[in-house]
Amino acid sequence: MPEPSEPEPWWRRAVFYQIYPRSFADSGGDGVGDxxxxxxxxxxxxxxxxxxxxxxxxxxSPMADFGYDIxxxxxxxxxxxxxxxxxxxxxxxxxxxxxxxxxxxxxHTSDRHPWFEASRSSVDDPHRDWYVxxxxxxxxxxxxxxxxxxxxxxxxxxxxxxxxPILGLEPRPEADASAWRREPRSGQWYLHSxxxxxxxxxxxxxxxxxxxxxxxxxxxxxxxxxxxxDALAAVAKPADLADLPExxxxxxxxxxxxDPVVHDMLRGVRAVLDDYPGDRxxxxxxxxxxxxxxxxxxxxxxxxxxxxAFDFPPMLDAWRADRWRxxxxxxxxxxxxxxxxxxxxLSNHDFPRHADxxxxxxxxxxxxxxxxxxxxxxxxxxxxxxxxxxxxVPAADRLDPGxxxxxxxxxxxxxxxxHGWPGSRPWLPFAANVDxxxxxxxxxxxxxxxxxxxxxxxxxxxxxALQTGRFRWIDAPEPVLAYRREAPGDERLVxxxxxxxxxxxxxxxxWIVEVSADRVGEGARYDGTLGPDGAVVLRPx
Ligand code: ISL
Numbered sequence: 001m002p003e004p005s006e007p008e009p010w011w012r013r014a015v016f017y018q019i020y021p022r023s024f025a026d027s028g029g030d031g032v033g034d035x036x037x038x039x040x041x042x043x044x045x046x047x048x049x050x051x052x053x054x055x056x057x058x059x060x061s062p063m064a065d066f067g068y069d070i071x072x073x074x075x076x077x078x079x080x081x082x083x084x085x086x087x088x089x090x091x092x093x094x095x096x097x098x099x100x101x102x103x104x105x106x107x108h109t110s111d112r113h114p115w116f117e118a119s120r121s122s123v124d125d126p127h128r129d130w131y132v133x134x135x136x137x138x139x140x141x142x143x144x145x146x147x148x149x150x151x152x153x154x155x156x157x158x159x160x161x162x163x164x165p166i167l168g169l170e171p172r173p174e175a176d177a178s179a180w181r182r183e184p185r186s187g188q189w190y191l192h193s194x195x196x197x198x199x200x201x202x203x204x205x206x207x208x209x210x211x212x213x214x215x216x217x218x219x220x221x222x223x224x225x226x227x228x229x230d231a232l233a234a235v236a237k238p239a240d241l242a243d244l245p246e247x248x249x250x251x252x253x254x255x256x257x258x259d260p261v262v263h264d265m266l267r268g269v270r271a272v273l274d275d276y277p278g279d280r281x282x283x284x285x286x287x288x289x290x291x292x293x294x295x296x297x298x299x300x301x302x303x304x305x306x307x308x309a310f311d312f313p314p315m316l317d318a319w320r321a322d323r324w325r326x327x328x329x330x331x332x333x334x335x336x337x338x339x340x341x342x343x344x345x346l347s348n349h350d351f352p353r354h355a356d357x358x359x360x361x362x363x364x365x366x367x368x369x370x371x372x373x374x375x376x377x378x379x380x381x382x383x384x385x386x387x388x389x390x391x392x393v394p395a396a397d398r399l400d401p402g403x404x405x406x407x408x409x410x411x412x413x414x415x416x417x418x419h420g421w422p423g424s425r426p427w428l429p430f431a432a433n434v435d436x437x438x439x440x441x442x443x444x445x446x447x448x449x450x451x452x453x454x455x456x457x458x459x460x461x462x463x464x465a466l467q468t469g470r471f472r473w474i475d476a477p478e479p480v481l482a483y484r485r486e487a488p489g490d491e492r493l494v495x496x497x498x499x500x501x502x503x504x505x506x507x508x509x510x511w512i513v514e515v516s517a518d519r520v521g522e523g524a525r526y527d528g529t530l531g532p533d534g535a536v537v538l539r540p541x
Contacts, residue, residue, distance in 0.1 A: 052100070072113070147254075294309050
């Protein structure tokens with residue numbers, strides 16, 4: 001935790017941009033994005049004004065889970081390039097002042113990883129205990145845990161405000177829902193919280209810890225600025241691997257576990273990062289509906305752990321002022337007293353895009369104003385800066401075992417029929433609203449969503465209040481979220497109308513519209529009215 005006299009770590013002021021490398025930009029003409037494609041488009045990202053890139057996995061992989069199944073942690077998959085391409089990307093990004101954060105998948109490897117191939121080869125193999133092997137129960141799996149992707153879990157709030165898991169998709173009939181698979185050679189079962197091709201590592205084995213630390217050092221030595229740690233709840237499985245209560249039996253165990261083993265693991269990783277200069281960042285995917293549990297992953301008296309954890313409950317909630325006010329208040333009430341810093345996110349590669357979920361372009365614009373002016377570090381998912389919705393992928397054409405293809409559509413760079421993806425057809429179709437929502441067209445139109453993101457990022461970069469200042473609500477009618485951001489000598493006022501009626505929102509004092517969600521009226525005095533879905537950032541006149 002920084003002393004007040006220490007400068008804030010860079011990641012508190014930063015805006016992160018998530019790159020899903022298969023879908024960002026293709027330099028090779030094979031229809032799949034690659035590292036050289038990212039490097040060639042760095043100017044776009046600096047023009048946009050983000051500070052750091054998080055790149056989803058680029059490691060050697062059979063791609064059963066599109067890279068989240070790693071067969072060699074220290075090699076780049078040939079689809080994406082090679083180590084030289086990664087080095088060139090990091091060097092060029094750094095020259096432009098962009099940090100680079102890689103994905104780190106701790107919970108599992110690919111079943112084709114040499115560690116697992118050795119582990120499954122015999123009960124006596126030295127790697128056997130690197131994974132989680134158990135005897136079955138009378139020919140049945142060792143416990144009642146389910147794997148992910150056998151039915152979708154979402155976390156809606158009931159009318160009584162309680163969070164409850166429900167299955168959003170019917171489990172696929174052919175899917176084996178168990179999180180265990182029997183290995184015929186030994187007759188034992190191995191645990192896979194996700195696909196059978198993704199066996200879970202055993203983090204209680206010190207050799208796994210050592211091997212993974214070596215992986216992290218391999219990339220830190222190459223100059224990467226930190227990691228986004230995948231699926232931490234799955235790592236936190238209890239040692240006894242006991243059955244889940246019946247009410248939870250249909251929920252993938254990877255969304256439920258919260259055992260202290262994960263905190264030992266994170267403190268160890270933190271120590272590795274702290275060996276390196278420059279505030280290397282550790283961002284965690286802690287997919288719990290309950291913020292108190294997420295906060296524990298920032299560490300405690302026994303030591304620091306994560307720097308940032310995604311605040312997922314608001315991402316999975318409706319576009320309603322009362323819900324967002326409650327999430328923002330709860331985050332502040334829990335995080336501020338211990339100086340933990342939230343990470344806000346509206347979309348990523350696992351969930352339908354917010355322009356789809358919130359139902360209109362105008363709402364997505366208003367949500368962007370909120371995302372980029374809250375107290376905390378925002379994460380922008382590639383394509384949201386264009387206002388993209390998901391691609392429509394007919395069931396028969398779906399590639400992802402979790403049904404998440406829609407939000408992974410390739411980024412359209414131009415208005416041409418190939419949208420800047422020459423050569424083979426891209427691996428997925430373009431977004432349903434691709435027409436007019438490509439980078440080149442939006443760069444020409446100052447009212448585009450792209451220019452809105454750029455204006456918000458420019459305003460944020462110039463304002464200590466927006467970056468790290470205090471947050472204070474101001475009075476506003478119910479469908480509106482209105483707040484001040486304040487730092488010494490600097491302040492901004494933000495008002496976001498989540499409703500579809502114009503509404504009067506008084507701003508005490510005299511204010512100029514710095515950014516407006518529809519780009520109308522910027523530079524003029526704020527007149528006290530927000531249009532339908534309107535949102536503004538105001539600076540003192
Ligand atoms: O994708 C989900 C729901 O559709 C989530 O429950 C997701 O499985 C969970 O957040 C963990 O996600 C991460 O690990 C997975 C990988 O498939 C995801 O892409 C990744 O973000 C396994 O590595």
